[in-house]
Amino acid sequence: LFLKKLIRDELSAFGDPKQVMAKLYFPEHHLSHAASAYYASPFTDAAVLTIDGVGEWATASICHGEGNELTIHRELHFPHSLGLLYSAFTYFCGFRVNSGEYKLMGLAPYGRAGSEEVERYVRLIKERLVRMNEDGSIWLDQHYFNYATGLTMVKDEAWKGLFGFPKRVPERDELEQKHCDLALAIQQVTEECVLRMAREAA
Structure with a gap:
């Protein structure tokens, strides 16, 4: 809930907190898994399947990667995992x-x-x-x-x-x-x- 504040507080150890105002992004759990597989692969067009316990709510997802785009097409949601x-x-x-x-x-x-x-x-x-x-x-x-x-x-x-x-x-x-x-x-x-x-x- 207060993760952004916690991160900003920790970053303030490196300098003036007013100067450490970069935007913080929180990518989707399964999209992160898919991105780490797809963007590190030699493929420019691929299906990407992610299966784990649970991310935010997704427990499995099917993505499609083409060029530099990665799109989630289907998801299975908690508690079905x-x-x-x-x-x-x-x-x-x-x-x-x-x-x-x-x-x-x-x-x-x-x-x-x-x-x-x-x-x-x-x-x-x-x-x-x-x-x-x-x-x-x-x-x-x-x-x-x-x-x-x-x-x-x-x-x-x-x-x-x-x-x-x-x-x-x-x-x-x-x-x-x-x-x-x-x-x-x-x-x-x-x-x-x-x-x-x-x-x-x-």
């Missing part, structure tokens, strides 16, 4: 949100590809947690999630009922095959969503 869906599984498997997602991704190859258990988890994710549209947009059933209104990523009891086991407590619970299978299932669902978004962007 592929990044937050992945973070919810990070949390449920006992890793820290916003820093442990790479561990969930690293756990996925230990899942049993093609097994009944992985296929069951994929089916549960698609039937109960996320509706995936052909254009790559998603809708998350907020009856299972807590990140929009609470202090945790998911409603622990609802997920326990859905998957048949509780959230893993890292200091107490060992990683088991079921965690590997669940990691593989959400990896497969995430990849399917990303490919749909990429096709839509192209």
Whole structure:
């Protein structure tokens, strides 16, 4: 809320605040991501897909870059977020949100590809947690999630009922095959969503 004042106060350490009156701009979060990819690339005409947890309100965006212009064409808005869906599984498997997602991704190859258990988890994710549209947009059933209104990523009891086991407590619970299978299932669902978004962007 008071970010401009805070920045101006900090800049005043470098000289007279009346002389440090440059305009401050706050670009959109997803446009910043897209710009850092597009303008540093060798392309002069490109589709740019940005996917993360959440920016201001956007959770995924499709931009088009042509010459020195970059335009947002489509956005997906909070609370429907592929990044937050992945973070919810990070949390449920006992890793820290916003820093442990790479561990969930690293756990996925230990899942049993093609097994009944992985296929069951994929089916549960698609039937109960996320509706995936052909254009790559998603809708998350907020009856299972807590990140929009609470202090945790998911409603622990609802997920326990859905998957048949509780959230893993890292200091107490060992990683088991079921965690590997669940990691593989959400990896497969995430990849399917990303490919749909990429096709839509192209």
